[in-house]
Amino acid sequence: MLSPEIWNFKAPDSLVKVEKGNIVNNNCFNTIQKLHHNHLVSVVLPDTLRVPQNICETLKNDCEYYKISNVGLDELVNINFINAFVRKGIFISLSINERIDCDDCMCITPNGFLLLSLTKETYESLGLEGTPSHYYNTKQRYVVSINLLSNHFKPGKKNYDRTKDRLLTLKKMTLLINWEPPHLDICPSSVAKYFDDLKFDVQVCLPDFQMRTNYTIKVPNFTMDNIHEFVEWLGMFSLESDLGGGGESYLSTYETPQPYQEYGQVKFLQWRGFFSSQQINKLLEVLISHLKDEEKPWISLYVQGFSDVVVGWDLQEHHYYTNGDNGYVIVLNSEDYMVYQHMCSKKSYK
Amino acid sequence: MVIEINPQQQRKDNSLTIPSPTFYQALLKKIQELHGDFGAAAIREGFAAKYFNERTRIAIVRARHGPHKLITSVLPFVKEVDKKKVSLVTLYTGATMRQCFKFILNHQQKKINEICSTLQSEEEKVAIKEALLKFNSTQTLS
Amino acid sequence: MESVKGYFDYNVTDKCISNNFENIAKQLYDFGYHTIAINQTIDESLLEESISEGKKKKKIERQDIVPSPIDAKIIKGCDKLKILNRLTISFTTQDIINRIIKSPNYRKYHIIAAQPESQQAFQFTCTNFEADIFTFNPSTKPNYKMQRKLYYLLVERGVHFEIMYGPAIEDSTKRKNIIATAHMYHSFGKSRNIIISSGITNSFLIRNPYDVINLGLLFGLSDGQAKDAIQNNGRNVYMHGSTVLEFVCWKLY
């Protein structure tokens, strides 16, 4: 007779991958390209008196995205829509207010796949082919993948008509849409106009931007061998936590890692909204040039993905056990970079 | 799952009388204190304690495999049973009753030898031996 | 069949109805519980008393032996919230069950839970009674003996074992009984077919579903079982409940 575990309870797993390299070969941009639906971006600039305007504006200008309420998913396989937006430029979308662990979720990836993560019941009533989710070995959840850019995916073909017909039966969802046009002379808002013309409730969303300055802050030196402590410090600073050194050790034993340096001003910038990996890429480019011009000790960038997106890193299936974290931290100094990737565990739950 | 413990009284006298239920309660109280509600609940199924030899002061504690770790961790902290100051020593941890009885038998034998060495007459030795072993086996059967 | 979604909480006690139910339902909904059941309990011992009090009333008593289910109004802003009715029968002998089943109100409940209080009642639950949930009284130690065979028999019949966390917050004795019972389910049936419900009486006892999953780990469930306990198994209970109900109706008409 077996007794349950009573002493060592394992915390839910998560994976951390640390990658180091030289800034010259630009490998750090690869990481950014692997996570497509980004929600929150934050930047820490140590020893900075004035934040250059172009950093603040990279994720503010031309970063509008659209919220469209109550869309039937059959609209997204409309051939006019595919030809006008999915095929051209970079189009990403995901459903909001739906939980990946309980409800049906949808997302469109930049390579033109429409992905659905469905509960067993919805999947059975939908009748489109899919694969059982990796995370539940009892087959409670299925992922349906539709290639919108396939050559055979057009009206008149059996597959197309059937897919469209079946998607009509799904519940309407609220979507976020981010589209980057292929040419500068096309207005990004044309995607909004498309849906507006179809009499949908379209709302323009602007990223939420916050900036903060903290004075006289002990900042740890960035070296490659104290990465975990350094990333923890970034968290402590970003959340304005107690950075240690005070008298009250009863509450917290946290101390800023040694060796550190004290800077007069440290800036914290944060954007929230819906960003594509291209937009993050641009921000990183701006940050790198700023780093080179101003000779800062280092610059850090933290990006957090959406909790309820169908796919996370490398288009692999995402899930939510007790948290749905996907994110990465990039720390750069004038020569090296470090990427700290944080992803949900790939273990399936038994 | 049987754990064996040896309550050693502060006073240097050979026998010690503790009713088994009191001993059980003392253990349970300590577990409640050190491992909280969760510990008390975890060990409850299949938990039994029996103090059964007054001369050699041996007791058997039964617990299920797994939660027995909670009990072994608590034993060193038991200082008082039945208002008598005691300290407990784990002598043996075995997975079956049989294993434990085997151990007890050996242990008793050793005790007998110890006592015997302090005794003078041969008759006394035999008497003691018989008393101890007999006591042991009858208790075992019950 | 209507689909049920979100996290499940099958034990919102009827005490909550008088006690600001709207607030409680809203809070449960915001935490992510989208299917809840209002629980009403029939206690055999109380019924016996009322019957022996006046034999003249017996005929009427028989009519009202099962209270009619509480009809909860749809709460504003929680349009996705599905409210079911659950009846828990606490009994020591099977005689009462036969009377309860005959009651017209009985069929109005979506989910039936059995709470046996004696060895005989336990045996009856395992072999004959079509219950959806097997539950226990957290304030007392169980006075029947669980057997592996019977546990598996219940699992085979699609019955789910309930562990409630609400009483475990309120009181230390109940907490110990609940944890011990949960561990007993682990050793007898590898914690198969477990559902975790709240059993709440006020809004302070409501916990986040992810807290409950974590609590499931302490109850001896594995990672997956803990999540199933408030998600997938909840759906199975609903399906089981509705098929049994259909079956009964079909037999009657």
Added chain:
Amino acid sequence: MYYYLDISFVNQDITAALFKNHIITSIKHVFGEIAAAIPFDVVKYDPSEIRAIVRVTQDHYVKFRGSLTLAGYYQGKPCAYIVHKVSPLLLSLLGDSRTYVH
């Protein structure tokens, strides 16, 4: 490795020290004195919202969170801990995409 929890306390205004003290008492109730010694840090405390960020090692996270869940009373009055978000990466407590209003 650590786990970080973003929690708030529903009862009444209390100071950071009392807050930490009550967590220790809650752990002691559920897991006893041995577990009450597990180290954890209140790295941030916001008295206006009675909301805190707590750091605990991964080995103790499940027991720690379980104790918070089962904590029902503060000075005889009902109370509750609401866990907003947990993560092994502190930075991810900056925001939750589930609760963000676009």
